[in-house]
Amino acid sequence: MSAPAKSDLVAELAKQGDRDPESARLMGMIMALAGEVFVLKAQVERLTLALEAGGAVDANRLAAAAADEGMAKWLEAEEAAFSRNLTAPYLEPDLSVNATRWMREK
Amino acid sequence: MASEAPLSFEASAFQCFVRGLRGVWRDEAYRGAVEAAKRTGSDDPAEIERRARDSAAYRLYSWLERHSQQLKYYGRWGVVRWMEQRKEELARILEDAARQHADRLILDRALPIPDYVTKVDTHQHGGGLWSDPYDAFAYETSASAYSFSLFNSRAPMAVYADSARALAPKAKCIVDMGCTIGGSTRALKRAFPDAKVTGIELCAPPLMLAHLRALEEGLEIHWRQANAEKLPFGDGSVDLVASHWLYHEMPPAAIRNSLREARRVLKKGGGFMAYDMYLLSGGAIGRWLHAGYAARNNEPFALSYASMDMKAELEAAGFAAIDMKIAHPEPDAAVKAGALPACRTHYMTMITAKAA
Secondary structure, three states: OOOOOHHHHHHHHHHHHOOOOHHHHHHHHHHHHHHHHHHHHHHHHHHHHHHHHOOOHHHHHHHHHHOOHHHHHHHHHHHHHHHHHHHHHHHOOOEEEEEOOHHHHO | OOOOOOOOHHHHHHHHHHHHHHHHHHHHHHHHHHHHHHHHHHOHHHHHHHHHOHHHHHHHHHHHHHHHHHHHHHOOOOHHHHOOOOOOHHHHHHHHHHOOOOHHOOOOOOOOOHHHHHHHOHHOOOOOOOOOOHHOOOHHHHHHHHOOOOOOOOOOHHHHHHHHHHHOOOOOOOEEEEEOOHHHHHHHHHHHOOEEEEEEEEOOHHHHHHHHHHHHHHOOOOOOEEEEEEOOOOOOOOOEEEEOHHHHOHHHHHHHHHHHHHHHHHHEEEEEEEEEEEOOOOOHHHHHHHHHHHHHOOOOOOHHHHOHHHHHHHHHOOEEEEEEEEOOOOOOHHOOOOOOOOOOOOOOOEEEEEEE
């Protein structure tokens, strides 16, 4: 079988969404999760720095905060947002149009 | 006037995360993809694409190239998501600015926006820059923080202004085509404080933001919503026609129209500058990487622009003294000799010419 002509590059690239959609979707979920973790780590670091500076952190205060009504409300809201954002890349793996047909413009 | 659109702490942290992913794309994944391409032993980019696609490094590279951009805009703390929450406030900021020195900002709400702008989702930015005011702020935040290949996005502006000074040192009337939010236009005005500098742009939202930023800096710049294919200036009335990162977003037929229009409005001997991704490094693998970027980041005309014979096109449009060279970042000796760079790099080519 002879090799396709060089002009087939666009045709090859146009298949970008079809090659391995399952792994692409899972990769999207992993990266969404990683983004959550990164932001969370930044928030924890910010909070820790602020609390340490004010001398406010100790075991009793943490236990009280865990039992607070505000914490329960936060968990309820966050569990929905977290799951939605984590699974969104699997349900909608590619948000952009495939614009490769424009690459044939002369 | 509160015109800034700063990101929240979380959105800024999320952009750090995306920038980290871009670093992997630019360095480790790129080097692995290049090794996979070399193993194919082919000098045909299509064959390289077919044979390298099972490489884990290339799959990671291409996934990151496509999806890190989507995360940047549309992840949970992406810049478009953040700006959407403030859309009414941001629209009001632009409308308020438009009322100041209103004579400097000419909008044409009836201007037809070509489908090569409206249908492509350039940079994977849904709705692009033409549809909603907050998208101009999203673009500004996205473009000012770091370029796709992570170089300092302000450095190319300095090269742009220096080249303009060298090409047309006495220019009194300057047109900056496809100016988007006006960063390149402001660089020209700073370099030519006594010249009348006009930025033209197809889309109203970025032009309004360009006007705002010029007001904030105290620069008297004129802005017109117009198409580079049909410039709103008289024959032989302009000393310098420049463009920054424009032609890789236009199909060849539109570029040819723009070249003819640039020649029409320029005085004889006037300067022409196009600063964009044109000359490619690294032979077949470099071309394969460039085509992949064009496809994956919805910049399809980046490939057709790099395929055009710009010297012949400029000559046909009535230009002479044509020069082109990679202007930023400075390529090392190996790259100049045809090798690929050590990390993924979007080299900017400066094309200059004189109206014959």
